Amino acid sequence: MxxxxxxxxxxxxxxxxxxxxxxxxxxxxxxxxxxxxxxxxxxxxxxxxxxxxxxxxxxxxxxxxxxxxxxxxxxxxxxxxxxxxxxxxxxxxxxxxxxxxxxxxxxxxxxxxxxxxxxxxxKPHFAPEEIPYVPSSPTDHDAMAHVLIVGTDTVTISCVNMGNPHAVLLVDDIRKAPVSVLGEAIESHAQFPQKVNVGFAEIVSRDEINLRVFERGVGETQACGTGACAAAVAGIRHGLLNQNVLVNLPGGTLTIQWQEGESVLMTGxxxxxxxxxxxx
Incomplete structure (x- = not known):
């Protein structure tokens, strides 16, 4: 033993x-x-x-x-x-x-x-080969957001690699988000050859979001640091959030700071x- x-x-x-x-x-x-x-x-x-x-x-x-x-x-x-x-x-x-x-x-x-x-x-990475993500078409390769067909659903995701792969999608109400079902389906989607972590983000204001994450190989967790970074980066990149973001997860709150071209700082x-x- x-x-x-x-x-x-x-x-x-x-x-x-x-x-x-x-x-x-x-x-x-x-x-x-x-x-x-x-x-x-x-x-x-x-x-x-x-x-x-x-x-x-x-x-x-x-x-x-x-x-x-x-x-x-x-x-x-x-x-x-x-x-x-x-x-x-x-x-x-x-x-x-x-x-x-x-x-x-x-x-x-x-x-x-x-x-x-x-x-x-x-620094976060966004190119499909850096996620890795398999684009559905040549135009999909350079898109800031990607349209993904998941069973009978069509969802729009942002892909961010924070040292591990993340797919982030916006939802209206984090409490009603189908995290377990849709998260598992996206995690193992064929367009993510190494699987992916899936974040469901609800924008509260330009300085705050609510987030739930279905983690690759684990399932939904109380908090995901790289997921918080990925969600904040995606929101900032799309012009929806400011550079300092409070990310509220089921287990508590993280502070994420990022500006284009720089490293992501996470405090908690x-x-x-x-x-x-x-x-x-």
Missing amino acids: NTLKFTKMHGLGNDFLVVDATKEPISWTAANIQAWANRHTGVGFDQLLVIEPSSNERCDFKYRIFNADGSEVEQCGNGARCFAKYVTEHGLTDKKSVMVETMRGIIVLHVLEDGQITVDMG PAAEVYSGVLTY
């Missing part, structure tokens, strides 16, 4: 199993992750976050993310804030600004005096719940 020390954390209810693998590598299978993620018979979490040494001399750590179904993904914004809180409060670094290697590039995490954490999420809390040991 193997043992695994872990810490349970969350960012606005988006919850994680955090593992420190900086001193020695740790191995597991997708089936292990699925068992640990089970909310009835395991620990229960949306993603597993792994802290590893980085081979990039510019970076302090490497950050790996695994969904509850065992699949490895590129980025997780709420997880990044938990990552920053863990490495600073568990003595892995004395820095207040931490540079981290991810599957899709480098991100910078800033721990603020009030305990909030700002994450430099990097992170919390530690408890630590424990698994055997497997």
